[in-house]
Amino acid sequence: MKAMTGPKEHPLDIYLRAERLPHIWCPGCGIGIILNSFFRGLMESKLDLDKVVMVSGIGCTGRAAGYVNLDSFHTTHGRAIPFATGMKLANPELKVVVFSGDGDLFAIGGNHFIHAARRNIDMTVICVNNFNYGMTGGQLGSTTPLGARTTTSRTGSIEQPMNIPYLAAASGAVYVARWTAAHVGKLERTITEALLKKGFSLVEVISPCPTYYGRMNKQAAGLEQMRYYRDNSVIKHGIDPKHAAIEYQGEIIVGKFVDIERPYLPYPQDREWQINLR
Amino acid sequence: MADKFEIRICGFGGQGVILAGFILGQAAAIFKGQDAVFIQDYGPEARGGACRADVVISDQRVLYPYITNPSLLIVMSQVAYDKFSSQSDNDTLLIVDEDLVEVGAARWKRVLSIPATRMAEELGRVAVANIVMLGFVTAVTRVVSVEEMKQSVQASVPKGTEELNMRAFESGYAYGLEKLQFRPEQE
Amino acid sequence: MTEDGCLVGEFFFSGNEACTEGAISAGCRFFGGYPITPSTEIAERMSERLPEVGGAFIQMEDEIASMAAILGASWGGVKAMTATSGPGFSLMMENIGLGLMTETPCVVVNMQRAGPSTGLPTLTGQGDMMQARWGSHGCYGIIALSPDSPQELFDLTVKAFNLSETYRLPVLVMSEAAVGHMYEKVVIPPPGEIEVVHRRKPTVPPEKYLPFKPDADLVPPMANAGEGYHFHVTGLTHDERGYPASSVEVQDKLVRRLVDKVYKNADKIIEVEEDRVDDAEVVVCAYGISARVSRIAIEHARDMGIRAGLLRLITVWPFPEARVRDIARQVKAFIVPEINYGQIALEVERCAGGAARTILVPHMGGGVHNPETILDVIRQAVR
Numbered sequence: 001m002k003a004m005t006g007p008k009e010h011p012l013d014i015y016l017r018a019e020r021l022p023h024i025w026c027p028g029c030g031i032g033i034i035l036n037s038f039f040r041g042l043m044e045s046k047l048d049l050d051k052v053v054m055v056s057g058i059g060c061t062g063r064a065a066g067y068v069n070l071d072s073f074h075t076t077h078g079r080a081i082p083f084a085t086g087m088k089l090a091n092p093e094l095k096v097v098v099f100s101g102d103g104d105l106f107a108i109g110g111n112h113f114i115h116a117a118r119r120n121i122d123m124t125v126i127c128v129n130n131f132n133y134g135m136t137g138g139q140l141g142s143t144t145p146l147g148a149r150t151t152t153s154r155t156g157s158i159e160q161p162m163n164i165p166y167l168a169a170a171s172g173a174v175y176v177a178r179w180t181a182a183h184v185g186k187l188e189r190t191i192t193e194a195l196l197k198k199g200f201s202l203v204e205v206i207s208p209c210p211t212y213y214g215r216m217n218k219q220a221a222g223l224e225q226m227r228y229y230r231d232n233s234v235i236k237h238g239i240d241p242k243h244a245a246i247e248y249q250g251e252i253i254v255g256k257f258v259d260i261e262r263p264y265l266p267y268p269q270d271r272e273w274q275i276n277l278r
Numbered sequence: 279m280a281d282k283f284e285i286r287i288c289g290f291g292g293q294g295v296i297l298a299g300f301i302l303g304q305a306a307a308i309f310k311g312q313d314a315v316f317i318q319d320y321g322p323e324a325r326g327g328a329c330r331a332d333v334v335i336s337d338q339r340v341l342y343p344y345i346t347n348p349s350l351l352i353v354m355s356q357v358a359y360d361k362f363s364s365q366s367d368n369d370t371l372l373i374v375d376e377d378l379v380e381v382g383a384a385r386w387k388r389v390l391s392i393p394a395t396r397m398a399e400e401l402g403r404v405a406v407a408n409i410v411m412l413g414f415v416t417a418v419t420r421v422v423s424v425e426e427m428k429q430s431v432q433a434s435v436p437k438g439t440e441e442l443n444m445r446a447f448e449s450g451y452a453y454g455l456e457k458l459q460f461r462p463e464q465e
Numbered sequence: 466m467t468e469d470g471c472l473v474g475e476f477f478f479s480g481n482e483a484c485t486e487g488a489i490s491a492g493c494r495f496f497g498g499y500p501i502t503p504s505t506e507i508a509e510r511m512s513e514r515l516p517e518v519g520g521a522f523i524q525m526e527d528e529i530a531s532m533a534a535i536l537g538a539s540w541g542g543v544k545a546m547t548a549t550s551g552p553g554f555s556l557m558m559e560n561i562g563l564g565l566m567t568e569t570p571c572v573v574v575n576m577q578r579a580g581p582s583t584g585l586p587t588l589t590g591q592g593d594m595m596q597a598r599w600g601s602h603g604c605y606g607i608i609a610l611s612p613d614s615p616q617e618l619f620d621l622t623v624k625a626f627n628l629s630e631t632y633r634l635p636v637l638v639m640s641e642a643a644v645g646h647m648y649e650k651v652v653i654p655p656p657g658e659i660e661v662v663h664r665r666k667p668t669v670p671p672e673k674y675l676p677f678k679p680d681a682d683l684v685p686p687m688a689n690a691g692e693g694y695h696f697h698v699t700g701l702t703h704d705e706r707g708y709p710a711s712s713v714e715v716q717d718k719l720v721r722r723l724v725d726k727v728y729k730n731a732d733k734i735i736e737v738e739e740d741r742v743d744d745a746e747v748v749v750c751a752y753g754i755s756a757r758v759s760r761i762a763i764e765h766a767r768d769m770g771i772r773a774g775l776l777r778l779i780t781v782w783p784f785p786e787a788r789v790r791d792i793a794r795q796v797k798a799f800i801v802p803e804i805n806y807g808q809i810a811l812e813v814e815r816c817a818g819g820a821a822r823t824i825l826v827p828h829m830g831g832g833v834h835n836p837e838t839i840l841d842v843i844r845q846a847v848r
Contacts, residue, residue: 050695071540071695075533080527082534083534085530090495300477343757
């Protein structure tokens with residue numbers, strides 16, 4: 001019988017490597033909230049946890065794999081998706097989730113993202129987008145909005161940022177959605193859907209980085225960024241993601257943009273299928 | 279290294295020169311049981327320009343797999359002749375497709391020729407010129423036996439083309455035997 | 466062909482074909498690769514053969530992805546391989562490091578061509594031998610094998626898989642265009658006669674499993690993803706639980722073991738071939754195609770009354786230091802022909818430690834030594 005005095009067990013405890021806490025993320029960071037939504041979405045999916053694998057790359061979000069109580073792989077910078085591709089093709093009964101940041105997935109790893117989406121590899125990619133490189137101290141990224149200040153764009157970025165849902169849809173992803181860290185309930189439901197979707201699913205989650213991006217852009221507290229998301233997010237399900245570009249301090253279009261069906265890899269029972277073709 | 283037999287087959291891309299080299303090497307290595315190495319010429323010039331296949335056969339292990347002076351030079355195009363003939367000395371036996379190669383003056387002591395491509399056309403497929411040539415080479419050199427070469431051809435040509443290729447081989451072989459009647463000094 | 470799709474018998478195969486069949490016979494069931502001359506035929510053949518044996522083939526978007534994919538596949542529980550050449554080998558280096566740090570069994574075949582950079586894509590070279598040893602950043606032990614014929618490409622590809630599964634690391638087959646593109650007779654024995662090794666599995670229940678706690682041979686048993694162990698794997702310096710640990714003590718314990726698991730098992734790993742070394746006054750130390758043509762020079766030298774011998778490095782890394790040190794006490798000189806301007810010669814010279822001279826016989830990339838050149842150096846060495 002359990003002692004009545006100690007701290008009550010949390011329903012999400014089974015998903016965490018509690019012995020690894022405290023985590024490395026800053027106060028006000030959104031990654032913890034998003035990881036929590038992931039756990040709830042995973043619980044709702046009722047997937048067998050022995051068969052769910054998390055693969056991450058390098059960066060603040062890349063550290064998530066180290067805290068989840070799943071088979072989890074913290075790989076090299078940008079290469080989580082090809083690592084996960086090999087694992088999924090080698091053992092199709094695994095549910096492979098790539099959980100990583102915008103710099104990892106879309107700058108250094110951008111080409112791998114395009115090709116995994118094109119092949120429609122059966123995996124779920126969760127991208128935490130905080131508009132900059134947090135781990136290395138707040139540098140310009142491929143998602144930094146035009147005009148935003150970072151430690152390598154002190155007077156404001158002069159580069160056009162990447163529109164992640166648009167790229168994902170153009171590359172062939174069958175499920176594309178975007179939320180912010182302020183949309184926990186919707187994010188949970190989206191993650192459940194994405195996990196159960198056959199084929200390549202992408203969930204982009206806009207996240208506060210008060211320590212760097214926020215401080216450099218007049219939102220020094222995580223709460224201010226969360227308030228900005230709440231006040232400026234516009235839900236537009238089904239919109240063509242080319243209209244979902246993010247402008248500096250502008251509105252953030254969120255929702256589910258793509259949910260289609262097309263053949264994916266590994267093809268169900270692909271081994272017999274391939275042999276029968278011969 | 280008198281027991282080492284070096285063969286170069288050359289022509290232009292698409293004539294089946296590389297396959298001919300493979301078949302010859304396989305006949306010696308697998309069906310005759312000698313040591314044989316086959317190396318094909320790689321590179322952009324293998325597609326259209328002069329290409330070559332080199333086979334080295336020996337009773338002992340072939341340690342140096344490259345051709346220094348071919349005992350047998352089989353040429354199926356003029357460009358290949360111009361490019362590769364200078365690497366041979368007077369003792370080389372030269373075999374050419376007589377419609378496609380003009381042999382220079384009195385440079386060669388031993389030359390044999392066959393209209394392999396024309397014969398292949400008469401059989402209905404120009405693509406089997408290489409097999410006509412192999413039949414001829416088998417008849418005039420005995421580098422491997424008829425049976426060994428036939429087995430290697432059968433094992434290497436595309437499925438469904440075995441019969442045509444056997445006819446090509448036989449016609450080249452018969453042409454070779456006929457030639458030998460008039461050239462008894464050939465081995 | 467056997468019921469499970471393995472070939473048996475005598476074949477007239479190129480080195481690349483033999484390598485592919487070696488992998489299939491060793492149990493390789495995943496290949497991720499990118500086309501590059503002169504290794505491409507391995508990918509082409511794998512794309513046909515793997516579906517026949519229930520395996521998976523994927524052509525990745527580049528060599529970085531190829532290397533990442535085979536690591537993922539290996540953790541998925543399947544023996545995995547990639548094949549490449551110089552430029553692709555350079556791109557694979559970071560993830561080879563991940564494979565070393567995370568102790569992931571897999572095989573990387575490098576059909577060397579002449580570099581640097583794009584170099585001579587279709588022509589042979591041996592210029593990546595030191596890159597094989599030190600190409601990824603940091604300190605580690607590595608295993609690299611060098612075949613001299615298509616038959617040995619078959620045999621050593623099997624061996625590479627066995628070593629990778631035994632010692633849990635990427636094993637490199639450092640072959641060359643000259644061998645990959647050479648056709649010769651290859652004998653493939655029946656499956657029962659080929660030794661095939663599988664990774665050692667944990668014997669404890671998941672809650673007691675420490676994924677990076679080594680056994681006595683310094684190699685930890687390995688669980689695969691999906692088996693219920695819920696383990697963590699990271700390229701960060703990690704403790705026996707697999708958890709990141711930013712401390713110099715953990716770094717020392719882990720990286721020292723990664724080095725030692727190769728060096729302390731070196732006697733079991735290293736394979737060399739010796740020909741008339743016992744009475745030799747000069748020994749040619751060579752590998753791959755260079756060792757093959759060196760035999761002719763040694764034969765001629767013996768005919769001339771020079772006591773020449775051959776030390777052929779089948780295992781190049783770990784380097785057979787002890788044996789070279791021993792031979793150095795007995796010979797006047799080592800002669801090292803290689804298709805580069807001096808790489809393995811540096812190792813020979815280091816191990817000879819001044820007891821015998823080391824004479825490099827360099828050859829430019831693109832071609833193979835003429836045996837006469839090696840003979841000339843042998844003659845000068847004993848003069």
